[in-house]
Amino acid sequence: MCSWWQGKGHGEARFTADGRVRFTWPTDPEDPNGEVMDPFAAFGMSIESLGWQLLMEGRVVQMIMDGYGGPQELVCRHPVILYSGGTCWTSWPMPACEEVEGVKMCSDPLLREGMLCMLPTHGYPM
Numbered sequence: 001m002c003s004w005w006q007g008k009g010h011g012e013a014r015f016t017a018d019g020r021v022r023f024t025w026p027t028d029p030e031d032p033n034g035e036v037m038d039p040f041a042a043f044g045m046s047i048e049s050l051g052w053q054l055l056m057e058g059r060v061v062q063m064i065m066d067g068y069g070g071p072q073e074l075v076c077r078h079p080v081i082l083y084s085g086g087t088c089w090t091s092w093p094m095p096a097c098e099e100v101e102g103v104k105m106c107s108d109p110l111l112r113e114g115m116l117c118m119l120p121t122h123g124y125p126m
Contacts, residue, residue: 010094011037021050021063076119083116 014022027034040047051064055072061082063070073082073089080091088094088111095108105112 011039013089015052015061019051019053019064021047021052023047023050074119081111081116081119083119088116 011023011025016022023038023040025036025038028037038047040050045065049066053062053064054060055062059075061073061075063073071084071087073084073087075082082089088106090111095106095111097104098107099105109115
C-alpha cells in the first residue's frame, strides 16, 4: 500500500523530457532500518525500467513499465493533476490523508474521486 494512504508521507515523481520517470520515496518512520517505502520495489519492479509518454495530443500520460504500456493518467492543468482510477499525482505536495466515516480520503476536497472525475482534461504542450 502507498505510504500516503498509511499517513507516512508521499513519494515524488519527476517526469524528464527524455521519457524517464525519477522517483523519490519516504523512509518508513516505523522501520528501525529506515527502509524506503517504494511500491514498485514491493512488486519486484526496477525503477530503471519506468518511463512515460504523452497520448491523445497531451491529454493523457501513459506510464511505461518494463517496455510495456502501463496505467494511463488524465492530465489537468493549473495546477497540474494526473489521475486515474488508482492514482492521483499533483504538482504540489499531496495534502494529508484523513478518515471520514471509516473511509480514507484526501483532506483536500478537490482531490477526492468525485471531484477529480469532473475536472476538465487539457493537452500538455508538446
